[in-house]
Amino acid sequence: MDWGAIFGNAAVELISPTTAAYALAALGLAVHFGYTGLLNFGQAGFMALGAYGYAISILTFGFPVWGAFLVGVGASVVFALILGIPTLRLRADYLAIVTIAAAEIVRLLFTTNTFASVTGSANGLSGYKNEFAALNPLADGTYGFGPFTNNAYDTWLRIVAWSIVIIAALLVWQIMRSPWGRVIKGIREDEDAVRALGKNVYAYKMQSLIFGGVLGTIAGMIFALPRAVVPSNYQTTLTFFIYAILLLGGAATVLGPIIGSMIFWVLLSFFSGFIARAVEAGWLPFMTGIQGGQLSFILVGAAIMAIVIFRPQGIFGNKKELAFVR
């Protein structure tokens, strides 16, 4: 058993762009769910809009990177408005139902053959990376050390991805300790009380939905850069993984989503590496390689359950807060 490779591959995930993407999407959900109390079950839809908005803008319209970025962000603002206008005046559960359905609609629109020339249908899109690579100021060669050694493009991608995560985390941290954040947290506690104090609750909920959604959309772009854009990546399970990360780290925290994402990906990589090799070595004779892949998700689920049971407020959550949750 090659433990070195198992641990090495797990360590790679610590700073991989995918980990950054999940961290950013979870940060968006922290804004929605942890701070505002909005049940957005359509974060995968926001991510899909980012990935497709970016890829289509470059492939079909030949936009520069910043133009493609703005298209993705614009699409998610429109998406948030469409979701929010009819539901944010209603009880919280309506938003949950509408977002879960809308995210599926988005995914199916990208999957359908009708728009295959633009969306690539079920095969998705690829070949949109050159524009981003062209911005790379790093000379060719390898950078980093140990398991974190990468070529120039991958290093550039990691720098950009994690810079965005850090900037977003600072933004969320600053805005949540401002009077705006106070209103937002008040809405989570009791929106009628906040309304009675003269705050336009509807507008605040909309702003929160847009803010968290845009973070999800940018996460979708980061997610798309190391791979192809494939519609099946944006299923509801993606949203649930991001919720798992959020609850793991602490719902109303800034560091929680980031560290939660790192733990999630490191664990997933560790378990799948371990099981794949265990199957190879004949330790699990009743299993095929595919079943092994599924087992690693089960093990990650069990590990997350254990953490949530022993630390229900999440890793960074405040125990005192939880004492009052009935």
Add this chain to the structure above:
Amino acid sequence: MSANAVPLDSAAPLEPPVPTKKPVKTTGLHIGAAEPGCAKVDPILVVDNVRRTFGGLTAVDVAHVEVPRGAITALIGPNGAGKTTLFNLLTGFDKPDDGKWTFDGRSLAGVPAYRVARMGQIRTFQLTKALGLLTVMDNMLLGAKGQTGENMFRALMPFLWRNEEEENRAKALDLLTRFKLDTKKDDYAASLSGGQRKLLEMARALMSDPTLVMLDEPMAGVNPALTQSLLDHILNLKAQGMSVLFVEHDMHMVRHIADWVIVMAEGKVVAEGDPHEVMQNPAVIDAYLGSHHDEDIGEDPAAETEHVSAIKELLDDER
């Protein structure tokens, strides 16, 4: 009722709550006879034909009523008379089937709740709405009006709102000191007792310098020790020039601090008057006893004794 009580509240004297100072009553509020819907010399709130039905049940059907400015007005009536529903309608938390009403001369029909509050008509709730997982101080700061930092983009530039925040903080601390909550300022509101939450909700409402304060059962579930100070606070509101409209069941309290009493029964205003005279009005006694008689067998015994004791208090006092 006392499930939330902390030891602080429980060392309470048993005599009826009486304000520590003898309240100064405001008189000469109305024009003509003190009858339901009578005109006021200087009304702050004027309600016309406001009706609200829930299915077949008419919860509120107020033809005309005026609330005087600069005075403490009590809204009384048996359980289910429609007092809370009327509060919800007047503050934009519920929409009437029809009707109109003005606050300070401005029409409020169709105005959303947050705008009503911004205009200076602030309410509290029968079931206290302290924001549990916010600190007591954050609860207070949320009450301040027109904050620069409540704008999403300006929120990111603390230098724009830091001074304002400090001023609000000082004001909040001042109010908290008056309400004897200053030592709790960094605690979660969820850790307060029921009575302290009522105090916090009232103090929070005052952060916006309202002109009309509407309190829905401010004393319900509050221990007598705190009732005392709540009474003083309500009297203080008037002393500071605010108008008060409050719903209350405790007749002692109504008698002692109210300048004017409006009586509701089955959605209608059935009597109005000065607190001593209105209690001699047969319509008021009818309202309470009537509702008692009308109730089905399934009536909650606690509510029944409450009505009966209310009537006894009324009659006792006027003898």
